[in-house]
Each structure stands twice: as C-alpha cells, then as structure tokens.
Amino acid sequence: MNIQEVHRYLENYHINPSVQRSAIMQYLLQNFTHPTVDQIYADLLPDMPTLSKATVYNTLKLFVEKKAVKAIYIDERNVRYDAQTGLHAHFKCRRCNDIYEVPLEESDIPTFRGGPELRLGETQIYFLGTCGKCFEQANTQMTV
C-alpha cells in the first residue's frame, strides 16, 4: 500500500494522516505479524530518527480508539497490534510467541447473554499451543 493509500485509509477512520501516523499505519498494513510497540519502534527508527516510543504508543492508542487497529491481549508481556480488523481468532505459539491468524465464522462465536449491566464491546478469542515450525524442532518430551 503506497503512502497516498495509507492517507486515505486513515482518513476513512477520521484520523489526521500526519507523517508519523502514516508511517506507523503503513507498517501495520505491511506486517500482519501482530507487532508490539517495541518492534514497530525498532523497525521504523532507522528511517525516522525523530520518532519516539511515546509517539508510537500514543499513535497506536489513537488507532485503537478509532478502530483502525485492534489491540490483542494474548501476550502477557506485551500488547500486540493488528491492522486486520475483520473477524478472526488468534493462536499463540507458547514456544516462539508468534501469533497466527485463525479464520472464524460468526457461527463459531458463543452467544453472549449479557444484561442491562453487561454490554458486549468486543470479542477476542484465542488459542494457545505449538506452531508447526516449533513442533518440528521440538524433541519427543515436549508438552503441547
């Protein structure tokens, strides 16, 4: 996605496309790896020496508020960010911590029976296990 397309993408979410916001959004649209703040910052810094980690953090917070990006809380150490906002679940490998997309249908989601005091905001579904890559590397004593 070129930078003009990224600008339009941000404007669709009513986000003013500053240079830094555009760079961060473009990064997310090119890296569906569920990166952390630290990864995004480290990857963008060589091209944007004036970028600060606080800016990355605040920008992601804005993206999440505007629903341009989803925050994923599958990793107990770091929030991960996902520009894939359509319905899907996640699978986290316990060995390498990679997060994989898992297709999900509306019908796969258990019906949420809330009430006046419980209103559903969003659904996050995730699975834990071992990815194929790690499974192959692992010895026979591994626990899945």
Ligand SMILES: [Zn+2]
């Ligand atoms: Zn793995």
Ligand SMILES: [Zn+2]
């Ligand atoms: Zn995802």
